[in-house]
Amino acid sequence: MSSPEPVSLQTVRGIVSSEPIHRALAHEHLFVDFQPADHPGYMDVDWGTVRGAAINRLRELQAQGVDLLVDWTTLGVGRNVALLRDVSGATGLHIVCPTGIYLAKRPPGYVALTVAELASRFVSELTEGIDGSGVRAGFVKIATSDDGPTPDETTVHRAAAIAARETGAAIGLHSPLAGPLDRVSETLIAEGFPLERLVWAHAQRSAPEDHARYAAEGVIVQFDSFSSRSGSDAGPPSLAERSLDAIGRLIDAGHLHQVLVSDDATVVCNPPTTQYGYDATAVMRTVKPALRERFGDRATRAILRDNVISAFRWPAGSA
Ligand SMILES: [Zn+2]
Structure with a gap:
């Protein structure tokens, strides 16, 4: 079976060709810190233990054929690019990481920045590197609250759109609900960002009519939380079904x-x-066979490889 033309991906260890990629996970996290970034306990962990746990999980994923993982942890919620580069190098598994800010949770040093100043920080992380590490972000991650976006969130979204438009990067948006997505996409369009480069994360919480509406606009629709077993997710029918x-x-x-x-x-x-108990190995263990059974090998390969590569290709012009 022929693959689409190879494209480039900007990983934490530099630019790589998509050609040898076998299987890819579009939205995972190795580490998240849910405390405010100015909290004394923020990022105060035993990094040796974190490193060991991350490597163990990456090796489990590699045994399932995964060789590319897109990590969605932004600055201010635990992003540690030295960790990502380290465990990527130790395992050989490619990792793409984002710039951007979750909701309006600006870390120290970002609080007073204007839209233009925020945008230029994001551009610098995409094109020069993060905190002097030389590690470059491969996309921009933003989030909207469920009854938002708030004005502060919209400030971040405008900066993200400007940075993504300038660099050709994709934007990954956390928005379980279509209502806030409607308002965020208006902001992105107003700043000249092409919706074909938008990845709508957590779309499983919205109606199929909304998926169809956004897909018709070119948006990439992401379903996740397949291993969730809480509340109504357990079903039947389960959230996964x-x-x-x-x-x-x-x-x-x-x-x-x-x-x-x-x-x-x-x-x-x-x-x-x-810790919310999801398990990234569930995708290849349970979702892949279900995709194969329902949609066949070609569609499964597209969803678990080609589409991830295309969504996060670097930059837009390389497709
Ligand atoms: Zn996430």
């Missing part, structure tokens, strides 16, 4: 190449009580 049904509708409407799946698991959460 509902997601597979929704994916089927997108495929039937001709949008196979705009579908992503991942688990949005986190290997290590700080503080440990915030």
Whole structure:
């Protein structure tokens, strides 16, 4: 089976070709810190333990054929690019990491920045490197609150759109609900960002009609949380079954190449009580066979490889 033309990916160890990539996870986290970035306990962990746990999980994923992982932890919620580069080098598994800010949680040093100043920080992380490390971000991650976006969040979104437009980077947006997505996408469009480069994360919480509406605009629709077993997610029908049904509708409407799946698991959460128990190995263990059974090998390969590479290619012009 022929693969799409190779493109470039900007990983934490530099630019790589997509050609040898076998399987990819579109949205995971190795480490997240849920405390405010000015809290004394923020990032105060035993990094040797975190490193060991991350490497163990990456090796499990490699045994499943995964050789590319897109990590969505932004600055201010535990991003540690030295860790990402270290464990990527130790395992050989490629990792792409973002610039950007989660909701309006600006870390110290970012609080007073204007839209233009924020945008230029994001551009610098995409094109020069992060905190002098030389590690460059491969996309921009933003988030909206469920009843938002708030004005402070919109400030971040405008900066993200400007930076992504200037560099050709993708934007990954946390928005479980379509209502806030409607308002965020208006902001992104107003700043000249092309919606074909938008990845809509947590779309499984929205209706198939909304998936169809955004797919028609070129947006990439991401389903995650397949290993969630809490509350109504357990079903029946389970959240995973509902997601597979929704994916089927997108495929039937001709949008196979705009579908992503991942688990949005986190290997290590700080503080440990915030660990939510998802497991990234569930994607290849349980979702892949379900995709194959429903949609066949070609669609499964597109969803678990080609679409991830295309969504996060660097930069836009290389597709
Ligand atoms: Zn996430």
